[in-house]
Each structure stands twice: as C-alpha cells, then as structure tokens.
Amino acid sequence: MIDNDFTQKTQADNEVNPTxxxxxxxxxxxxxxxxxxxxxxxxxxxxYLKQANQLRASVSPDWKxxxxxxxxxxxxxxxxxxxxxxxxxxxxxxxxxxxxxGATALAxxxxxxxxxxxxxxxxxxxxxxxxxxxEASRFQLQCELSNRRMEEFIxxxxxxxxxxxxxxxxxxxxxxxxxxxxxxxADSEMIRNLKQVQNIIQYQxxxxxxxxxxxxxxxxxxxxxxxxxxxERIFNFEGIDPxxxxxxxxxxxxxxxxxxxxxxxxxxxxxxxxxxxQSGYPALNGTATTTPFGPAHNPWTTGTPTPGSGYGPGxxxxxxxxxxxxxxSSNGLGGNPTSxxxxxxxxxxxxxxxxxxTQPQSPxxxxxxxxxxxxxxxxxTGQPQTTAGPKGNGK
Amino acid sequence: MKYDQHDLLTKARNLDESALGVIYDxxxxxxxxxxxxxxxxxxxxxxxxxxxxxxxxxxxxxxNGPVSHLQAYLYRIAHNWITDHYRNNHIExxxxxxxxxxxxxxxxxxxxxxxxxxxxALFQLTAEQRQVIVxxxxxxxxxxxxxxxxxxxxNAVKALQHRALVKLRKVLLDSEEKSQ
Numbered sequence: 001m002i003d004n005d006f007t008q009k010t011q012a013d014n015e016v017n018p019t020x021x022x023x024x025x026x027x028x029x030x031x032x033x034x035x036x037x038x039x040x041x042x043x044x045x046x047x048y049l050k051q052a053n054q055l056r057a058s059v060s061p062d063w064k065x066x067x068x069x070x071x072x073x074x075x076x077x078x079x080x081x082x083x084x085x086x087x088x089x090x091x092x093x094x095x096x097x098x099x100x101x102g103a104t105a106l107a108x109x110x111x112x113x114x115x116x117x118x119x120x121x122x123x124x125x126x127x128x129x130x131x132x133x134x135e136a137s138r139f140q141l142q143c144e145l146s147n148r149r150m151e152e153f154i155x156x157x158x159x160x161x162x163x164x165x166x167x168x169x170x171x172x173x174x175x176x177x178x179x180x181x182x183x184x185x186a187d188s189e190m191i192r193n194l195k196q197v198q199n200i201i202q203y204q205x206x207x208x209x210x211x212x213x214x215x216x217x218x219x220x221x222x223x224x225x226x227x228x229x230x231x232e233r234i235f236n237f238e239g240i241d242p243x244x245x246x247x248x249x250x251x252x253x254x255x256x257x258x259x260x261x262x263x264x265x266x267x268x269x270x271x272x273x274x275x276x277x278q279s280g281y282p283a284l285n286g287t288a289t290t291t292p293f294g295p296a297h298n299p300w301t302t303g304t305p306t307p308g309s310g311y312g313p314g315x316x317x318x319x320x321x322x323x324x325x326x327x328x329s330s331n332g333l334g335g336n337p338t339s340x341x342x343x344x345x346x347x348x349x350x351x352x353x354x355x356x357x358t359q360p361q362s363p364x365x366x367x368x369x370x371x372x373x374x375x376x377x378x379x380x381t382g383q384p385q386t387t388a389g390p391k392g393n394g395k
Numbered sequence: 396m397k398y399d400q401h402d403l404l405t406k407a408r409n410l411d412e413s414a415l416g417v418i419y420d421x422x423x424x425x426x427x428x429x430x431x432x433x434x435x436x437x438x439x440x441x442x443x444x445x446x447x448x449x450x451x452x453x454x455x456x457x458x459n460g461p462v463s464h465l466q467a468y469l470y471r472i473a474h475n476w477i478t479d480h481y482r483n484n485h486i487e488x489x490x491x492x493x494x495x496x497x498x499x500x501x502x503x504x505x506x507x508x509x510x511x512x513x514x515x516a517l518f519q520l521t522a523e524q525r526q527v528i529v530x531x532x533x534x535x536x537x538x539x540x541x542x543x544x545x546x547x548x549x550n551a552v553k554a555l556q557h558r559a560l561v562k563l564r565k566v567l568l569d570s571e572e573k574s575q
C-alpha cells in the first residue's frame with residue numbers, strides 16, 4: 001500500500017508524499033548560497049590550469065602508447081627482418097652462456113682467497129698458463145702470478161685473515177717457475193730474466209715490510225720472509241763472473257734440493273732433532289724437507305695440515321686472540337712443530353743452521369715420525385717416508 | 396569553443412588546456428554551489444572545488460578518469476570530500492554547543508541556526524540518501540541524472556528519495572523536540 005502510494009506520487013520529481021512536503025520545504029532553506037567571488041573563480045581556474053600544465057610536462061606517454069612503441073620495437077627486432085627472427089634466439093643464448101661466464105671471470109679477477117669467486121680466478125689463470133707456450137711469455141706470466149699471490153697474501157693479512165697454506169704453496173710454485181725458466185735460456189736472456197727475478201724478490205720483500213706491524217708476529221709472515229731471504233741469497237750474483245752464473249745457480253739450487261739445507265737465518269731442523277733426542281724420543285732419521293725445491297716444494301706446508309694448527313687447506317682463519325692454543329704453540333694458532341721452530345725470535349747464524357749429516361736416501365722426515373705420539377715409532381732408517389702423515393701437536 | 400561530452404573527455408585525457416578550461420567553467424559553479432549548501436562555508440566550498448578538480452587531474456595523469464558521465468564523476472569526488480570533511484570535523488558538536496560556522500552574508504542568525512540544523516540532519520542520512528535529496532531538491536537534477544551518478548536504476552533513486560525524506564523528517568522533528 002505504501003509502495004503503491006509512493007510510486008504514484010513520485011512519478012514527477014516534485015511530486016512528493018504530502019506528509020513529506022513540509023520536510024522538503026525545510027530542506028529548501030539550504031537553497032540560497034553565497035555567490036562565488038569572480039576573483040576566487042579566476043584564481044581557482046588559474047591554479048587548476050597550472051597544475052594541468054605541470055602534469056603535462058611531467059607525465060610520460062600513457063601505457064597504451066608505451067605498449068605500442070614496445071610492440072613496434074619488438075616487431076622490428078624479431079619479426080621485421082626474416083633473418084633476425086632466427087638470429088635473435090641464437091644471439092640471446094650466446095649472450096647468456098658466454099656473457100655470463102665472461103662477466104663472472106672478470107668479476108673474479110679482484111677476488112681474494114676467502115672469496116667464493118677465487119676458484120674461478122685460479123681457473124682462469126690455469127687456462128692462461130696452459131695457453132702460454134713461448135718460454136719468454138711463460139716466464140713473464142709466472143712472475144706476474146707470483147706477484148699476484150703475494151698481493152693476495154698481503155691483502156688477507158690486512159683484512160685480519162691468515163693466508164692459507166694453499167696460497168703460500170701457489171706463490172712458491174709460481175716463484176719456482178720464475179727461477180727455473182731462465183736456466184734454460186740463452187745467456188743474455190738468462191741474465192736479463194735473472195735480474196728481473198732479483199727485482200721481484202726486492203719488490204716482494206718491500207711489500208712484506210709494508211704490512212702492518214702486528215702481522216710480523218705471525219708465523220706465516222716469518223715463513224714468507226724466510227723464504228724470500230733464502231731466494232735473495234740464492235740469486236745474489238755479486239762478484240760472480242756472468243759466464244759462471246748458470247753453473248753456480250744450478251749448483252745452489254741443486255744443493256737446496258738434494259741436501260735439504262735449511263734457509264739462511266732459519267733455525268736448523270736438526271736443532272729440533274737434537275731436542276727430540278735429548279727428550280728421550282727416538283731419533284729422527286732422514287732429512288727434513290726444508291728446501292724450497294724439495295719434493296714437496298714447500299717445507300712449511302708439507303702434508304696434511306695439523307688439526308688445530310690454524311692452517312686449514314685452502315681456508316683462511318680470522319686472527320683472534322681467543323684462538324685456542326694447542327700444546328707447543330707459541331701464538332695460539334696451533335702447534336705445527338716446524339712452525340714453532342721457525343717462529344723463534346733468536347737469529348741463528350748459517351753455521352748454526354747447518355744440519356747434521358743426513359742420509360741421502362731418506363729425503364724427508366716430516367710426518368714420518370710422530371713426536372707427539374711415542375707409540376708410533378719412526379720409520380726405519382733409510383726408508384723413504386711420505387710427507388703426508390699427520391703431525392703431532394705436542395712435543 | 397564548443398565540445399560534445401565525448402570530445403571534451405578525449406581532449407581532457409590528453410590534458411588539453413582549452414578542454415580542461417571548458418570543464419572548469421562548466422562544472423565549477425555547480426560544484427561550488429553543491430559544496431556551499433552542504434558545508435555552509437564559502438572557504439570550505441572553495442577548498443572542495445579546488446580539491447575536486449585536482450583529483451580529477453591526477454586521475455587523468457594516471458590514465459584513469461571518467462569515460463563518460465563527467466558531471467557525475469566530479470560530483471562524486473566532491474561528495475566524498477564533503478563526507479570526509481564532515482566526519483573528520485565533527486560538525487555535530489558545533490550544533491550542540493559551540494556554533495562556530497560562519498553564517499552566509501545576508502542571512503540572519505536564526506536562519507543560520509536553522510540551516511545548521513537541516514545540514515546536521517542531512518549528515519545523519521546515508522551517503523546515497525543525502526546525495527539523492529540534495530541533488531534532486533536543491534540542485535534540481537532529474538531522476539535519470541541522479542541514477543547515473545549513483546549507478547542505480549531510476550526506481551532505486553525514487554525509493555532512496557522516499558526513505559531519505561522520511562528519515563530527514565524524523566530527525567528534524569526529534570531535533571525540534573529537543574530544542575523545546
């Protein structure tokens with residue numbers, strides 16, 4: 001009933017239910033309003049148009065225009081030219097494959113051994129080395145790689161990380177190549193390259209000196225400095241007739257290699273052996289591989305790292321004063337017996353460092369005897385021993 | 396320059412200055428009037444108009460905005476602005492005690508109080524009811540235009556109008572009883 005009444009009386013806009021007409025009249029009290037000032041109108045319009053202009057200046061083409069432009073571009077690239085439609089996927093694939101690998105290799109060139117990209121850097125170096133055939137180029141490459149390893153070594157120390165054994169081993173390997181290649185060259189070229197080797201030694205020595213003072217207490221620093229001093233001695237040709245340099249150098253290197261003479265300024269391994277004998281342990285047989293050119297190449301890194309020695313394979317370790325010091329260790333980095341001896345601050349003359357006569361048929365003792373474990377007797381005298389045995393921490 | 400609705404909107408989408416000017420000239424007086432009646436304040440009405448056109452421009456800049464029914468679109472913006480303003484400023488309080496709204500020039504104080512009461516009653520309606528009532532009885536829109544604005548059929552507009560008037564009457568009567 002109400003609906004019918006409502007429908008009939010609202011057919012026209014002004015037809016309202018009579019009971020509500022009074023309400024409509026009351027509502028119309030709001031009809032009068034203050035006229036808008038023309039100034040306000042002009043000001044409002046000006047502001048509105050200004051905003052429109054700003055918007056027009058800043059707005060980019062609408063999405064449809066942008067989409068159309070992209071479709072046109074895509075058509076030209078992929079469909080417009082028949083050949084491009086075939087080439088485009090091939091190019092894209094090549095870019096993904098080689099562009100990505102190239103970018104990774106490039107990014108790896110500045111990486112340090114504690115970086116995830118470092119193996120990529122080593123791989124690129126290996127490839128470069130394998131592709132370098134000419135002897136002169138190989139010499140230059142090895143010199144460069146040796147310098148690079150030294151720079152990494154220094155950078156790690158400056159970052160408060162301890163360089164790994166692997167890094168020192170690589171430096172040693174590259175440096176050895178640098179020194180051996182000139183021996184097979186003609187005299188003039190050999191002299192020139194040997195001078196370059198001398199320069200490299202001086203450069204690396206100077207680089208080591210620049211490392212912050214705290215690093216001088218680290219075993220790795222001592223090891224590297226000792227190695228460099230030894231090379232400095234070997235490649236010192238003052239007062240030697242140039243015609244005899246090759247022979248003398250070969251002799252020195254052979255001495256180092258076969259006799260196992262410890263580097264100058266390094267406490268003799270025999271000192272350790274004597275200490276062992278005095279302490280009641282069985283005498284060690286054979287010669288310690290302390291020469292730079294021994295079978296294991298690096299006397300300080302021979303064999304498997306000692307657990308807790310601080311020299312994990314390939315890893316780096318943060319220097320921490322809270323590091324657990326293993327028995328026999330002097331600086332909390334672990335108890336590699338050889339390193340303990342190397343880390344002595346007492347300078348030992350070359351005469352003191354002369355080893356006791358050793359038997360040439362036993363090239364190594366490192367790892368053969370286990371000083372920290374009396375239940376494991378040393379290998380019989382005269383038997384070649386592996387350098388890969390575990391090392392004892394204690395004495 | 397004369398434009399039909401479609402051309403006007405097309406040019407407005409491209410931020411054509413003349414078309415935008417035409418739109419302002421065409422719709423700003425009605426919007427101001429609508430705002431002024433609902434808000435009872437010239438300054439607020441100016442703000443409402445300014446904000447309505449600003450939002451309209453922003454929508455055009457983003458590629459949105461009305462495809463048709465430009466008038467309904469602008470009034471919807473203005474209506475929303477007024478509703479938000481009313482909610483935020485609690486005009487009811489001023490009705491009860493502190494009447495601070497500036498009376499329109501030429502109106503007596505009694506008129507101003509009456510207008511305030513009616514306005515307060517209007518804001519007790521739902522948004523749609525208020526829109527229908529104001530547009531039909533104050534702005535003089537026909538049912539079809541109002542239906543276009545609120546996106547409802549004409550019969551729904553009529554029903555809304557009836558319910559709105561019934562409720563408005565009740566609110567005004569209650570207000571009078573309280574004042575007596």
